Amino acid sequence: MRKYVWVFVVCLAFCLLMGSCQSQPEITDIEQLARQSIGVQTGNIADKMVLSRFPNAKIVYFVKPMDAVLSVINGKIAAFAADALSLEYIAGSNDEVSMLPGYIVPDYYGFAVRLGDDALKAAIDATLAEIKRDGTYEAMRARWFPKSGEPEPMPDIPLTGENGTLVFGTCSEQMPFSFVDNNRKPAGFDVEIATYVAKRLGMKLEIVDMEFGALITSLEAGKVDMIGASISITEERKKRVLFSDSYYSAGLGALVKAPKAPAPERIKKLYTRPDDLATARIGAMTGSIGETTIRERYPNADLRIFDDIMDAVAALKAHQIDAVITLYTTALNAARNNPDLDLLPGDLTQESAGVVASKQRPELLADVNRVLSKLKADGTLDDMVRRWILEDYREQEPVEIPMPPSGPTLKVGVAANRVPVEFVAGDGTITGLDPELACRIAAGLGMRVEFHDMKFAALINALESGKVDLIIANMTRTEERARMVDFSEPYFSNPNRFLIRKEDDGSSLGLAVPEDVNGKTVGVFTGSAQDAYISKTYPQAKVFRFNTLSKMENALKSGTVDALMYSHEVFLEAARLDETLGLLGGPVFSIPIGMGFSQDNTPLCDQFNHFLRELRSGGTYEDIVDRWMNRRVYEIPAIVNDGRNGSLAIGIVSDVSLPFAAQKDGRPIGFDIEIAERFAAYVGKKPVFLTLTSENLAGALSTGEVDMIAASMFLSEEGDSQPLLSEPYYEMGASFLALKKNLAAYEGARAPIERKSFFERLANSFYINIILENRYLLILSGLRTTLVISVLACLFGTALGAGICALRMSKNVILRWLAKVYISVIRGMPVLVLLMLIFYVIFASVNIDPVLVAVIAFGMNFGAYVSEMFRASIEGIDKGQREAGWAGGFTKLQTFRYILLPQALKSVLPVYKGEFISLVKITSIVGYIAVQDLTKASDIIRSRTFDAFFPLIMVAVLYFLLSGVLIQILSLVEVQVDPKARRKAAASVSTNPIKRAWLRYKPFVYLILFAVVVLAALITPLLENARGVSEGPIRSLADLEGRRVCVITGTTGDIAMKRLYKNVKYLDIVYIPDAVLAMKKNKADAFVFDKNSLKYVLIRNEEFVMLPGEIDSVDIGIPIKKGNTTVLNEINESLRGLQESGMLSEMYRRWFEEDWDTPPPLPDLPTDGKNGVLRMGTCSLTEPFGFVHNGQIVGHDIELGHRLAHALDKRLEIMDMTFDAIIPALESGKIDIAIANYYLIEDRAAQVDFSIPYMKAEIGAIVRRDAR
Secondary structure, eight states: OHHHHHHHHHHHHHHHHHHHHOOOOOOOSGGGGGGSEEEEETTSSHHHHHHHHOTTOEEEEESSHHHHHHHHHTTSSSEEEEEHHHHHHHHHTOTTEEEOSSOSEEEEEOOEEETTOHHHHHHHHHHHHHHHHSSHHHHHHHHHSOSSSOOOOOOOOOOOOTTOEEEEEEOTEETTTEEEOTTSOEESHHHHHHHHHHHHHTOEEEEEEOOGGGHHHHHHTTSOSEEOSSOBOOHHHHTTEEEOOOOEEEEEEEEEEOOOOOOGGGOOOOOSSGGGGTTSEEEEETTOHHHHHHHHHOTTSEEEEESSHHHHHHHHHTTSSSEEEEEHHHHHHHHHHOTTEEEESSOSOOOEEEEEEETTOHHHHHHHHHHHHHHHHTTHHHHHHHHHOOSSSOOOOOOOOOOOSSSOEEEEEEOOEETTTEEEOTTSOEESHHHHHHHHHHHHTTOEEEEEEOOGGGHHHHHHTTSOSEEEEEEEOOHHHHHHEEEOSOOEEOOEEEEEEOOOTTOOOOBOSGGGGTTSEEEEETTOHHHHHHHHHOTTSEEEEESSHHHHHHHHHHTSOSEEEEEHHHHHHHHHHOTTEEESSSOSEEEEEEEEEOTTOHHHHHHHHHHHHHHHHTTHHHHHHIIIIISOOOOOOOOOOOOTTOEEEEEEOGGGBTTTBEEETTEEESHHHHHHHHHHHHTTOEEEEEEOOGGGHHHHHHTTSOSEEEEEEETTOOSTTSOEEOSOSEEEEEEEEEEGGGBHHHHOSOOOOOOOOHHHHHHHHHIIIIIGGGHHHHHHHHHHHHHHHHHHHHHHHHHHHHHHHHHHTOSOHHHHHHHHHHHHHHHHSOHHHHHHHIIIIITTTSOOOHHHHHHHHHHHHHHHHHHHHHHHHHHTSOHHHHHHHHHTTOOHHHHIIIIIHHHHHHHHHHHHHHHHHHHHHHGGGGGGGTOOOHHHHHHHHHHHHOOOHHHHHHHHHHHHHHHHHHHHHHHHHHHHHOHHHHHHHHHTSOSOHHHHHHHHHHHHHHHHHHHHHHHHHHHHHHHHHHHOOOOSOOOSGGGGTTSEEEEETTSHHHHHHHHHOSSOEEEEESSHHHHHHHHHTTSOSEEEEEHHHHHHHHHHOTTEEEOSSOSEEEEEEOEEOTTOHHHHHHHHHHHHHHHHTTHHHHHHIIIIISOOSSOOOOOOOOOOOTTOEEEEEEOTEETTTEEEETTEEESHHHHHHHHHHHHHTOEEEEEEOOHHHHHHHHHTTSOSEEOSOEEOOHHHHTTSEEOOOOEEEEEEEEEEGGGO
């Protein structure tokens, strides 16, 4: 046994090591994307733009930009390529992603009209020129592209409509260019420009919203007059449409996952009072008072919602959030069990919990209040609080409440996941302050209590539907809740508090001189001189790059970086305004800054240089420097400017910060701004400031959008693509900024920080995969089920096999014939078919435990093989021994018992052991009849964690150990029945009588232990079944709580249900017909799956009905072998053609919207196959996607395969297989594509590449009509 234990330990350590060592390299430069997976939006040309620069990149397509952003966050793709401004907007509202500096490809946007419509193009160009000239364009940019917050509302632009209607096509998913605002009206930068075009033409504007990929097709077809949705001007598109002048210059940017936070010991706690968290990331439970409190009190906080408070605590510990708001008791328990967490002083709410009753039962509430008053009066309630609410590390003191032996039952709804208020104890019972109170109330009313554990958000719905009589879950009274239910008098005051991470001991970094930043994390502006200086001077420093100063300061305060390096003058102002910040010494170096001009506008640059010399010579320059840099007088004096020569467009970056540039009272101010205004007056032009991002400055200058740049540009910038820089107008210093607590001048030297050891990291990985959410219980439960089925099936099969053997050797011809038929049928039938026949056919109308069905099925299969083993062994014994026994006076039974059986067992046991191990392994298919065995437990864990490696290895190790233990037991039996082996074993044992007794009785000890396990396993399901499931009608999706629900393993319906519904008994099914059969046989209350497939279940089964609403929605795509970019690009190009031609919509209408008895005919699309063969894998069990009709595979996906093959001029070969076999066939190269209603979910995207989506599916549920 020891060797198996050591093997288990080694395998477990290996799993933990692999799980903890998985990491993805951080991407900080665009060049790193050369061979990475890059997401793009379907229908635009981002894919071609990416491939033009990175031909070896792998393109992943998404319909919605936010789906791509989520894939970046989850590490499924390396980057998302899209318009840089849109990406900047996303990065500004989500700190989990950031933009890479620079562009993948520069880009210019224009409006498009039909070829030959020169009049409309001229009107658009004239409108653009006018709004740029009169300042409207700049006002629009400021309104639609704010530096922070949401865009302002669309202005009201009156239109006469006297000349007709201008039809404008756009895509409302291109924020902020085109989107639907809060009033559900089209809005955006492009929409406003189109409105001005309509105004100029004296026309009304009609806006047609469509998919981006359909814009040009609709324009060519005459359905719209002009289109605009941040459409890039390309040579290919110019062949189809006529573009206006460019109205916006940007580029294709890249959004990547934000740099990882440093190790937990490097994070510093910066919160000492609740208001310090006003803009922090805060976790709260769904529907809790804490959620409402944060929304009202801290509207600028980043609120993250969790279904389970422990998920929020896990996120806090993982540094995904900064604090958790929860009830004091819950926060106290979390801090007790997590030494790295602490409670922030100060109550956020003064709430009291009450018992909740239905408004239809006022008499019950009166009885509850009567019992509560008595418990308060005699001190019982105070004693309960004293015993359960402990601020130290003592254990709680539960007491046993005497309950009536009989009588009515009080059904109490609880959310048992909040220690010490209410939780599940180690023995599986629900305990805590609230459960004890429930027991005392029930006892006071002469009733027994029955707890219904469910999600907190589902409690009130359960009360209103009559599933529970009371809610005792520390629920506080709110006005919204009081409108739906009644509350008792308060029984416990439980305020909300913040739970935060503790501050590390000795957290000061002790930064004394600039050289101390070497080896630390330093934040810099992307592409700045400081960026280059840090990389060159301090090579061991880890550089984090940012696009705005505000993000840099947030990173410093949150502990993401240890120091910042930027302008010394800016940092002086920052330290003056924030007493927690300080400078690390003085300027490290200085660099001259100048104004930027176009390379083609040397005269204007020369004018500025001449102006600057005059400014210096007259003394005005010194006064400007003194006001802004020394005295910090942040005001621009009145500057006389008659504007006689027109206007001067000046590009600025307003978040450089004072003293250089900032916004104040709606206008820019600063040292740079005053210099620029004085120069504008010098040349007799009115200054017009255009606020841009630092990435857009050069582009705006090259396109003539601005005449000059006033943005503290470093004179070290060189290259043809860079602006022409003036003579320096200031020498900007560069220095370091850090928290004072990390500076030696304020806090003293840094105490050494203890790094987490390797084994601590392993323990954390083990916690996430096994301990978190008690996932080890799934493994233990599955192991128990596998063991029970294996042992019982072995015992039953052995007994059955002995009986069949007796029949097979009988002299009765009929009995021998029956035995032969049984053996032939069972051995010729797949075990899975036998299992499902017994469950769904033989026991269809019997409410039998599926575990027992599995025992019967596997036992029958095992018995068929064992019977032949027994027969061969017995017949292999010489007949003379049988006759000798009879001659010696033995009866036939005695002859078999003492002569034949020992010899038969000796020869049969080696083969028997091998067959038994096969039985153990074959139990992994019991998931088909909704039994959660060891394999199924690993599937459930993988579906929740998306970690395939750890659960599978863990299960493999457990199967190995289980098989090893069982083999050892059978080996002991083998020793006992083999006299030679027994004598050999006895000779190896000393004369010690205790050892001899152990050798003799060891097999029986093992058998007794297994009998105990088997009995415990049999009793447990009976106890679980005794509790029953919820009853009553099912009218909505919320009523699925507490029911038996069929799901198709691994689908989005499976994943979504198990995420949203915790109190559900799931039947994990593999095929739709099996789920329908389970519904018909009343083995399940509901079936959750894709609504398109469920619709056809309803057509053929009138006894079912669809519940209103949807559980989730998901895109459907075509899986392709990972790395097969040739096929991927061919399929995507063909799908785009089908999409633009409207064929995909037509196919959907015919297969999913029309009622038909006979399936629509497949198209006759002949092809000579000159480009080869397209091998397509599908599953013909998902009507109407793919199914068999009149011996032919038909369906929506089959037609799609034919159309793709026709478009590629390839011969189509369809391979019908089980759903589970499709992906392995794809990976092994047996098929090229898989079209079988495949959902685009993240765990599959890690295995295969997906095409662009060709359909969207909604997840719904059907129930029996009589259940409603």
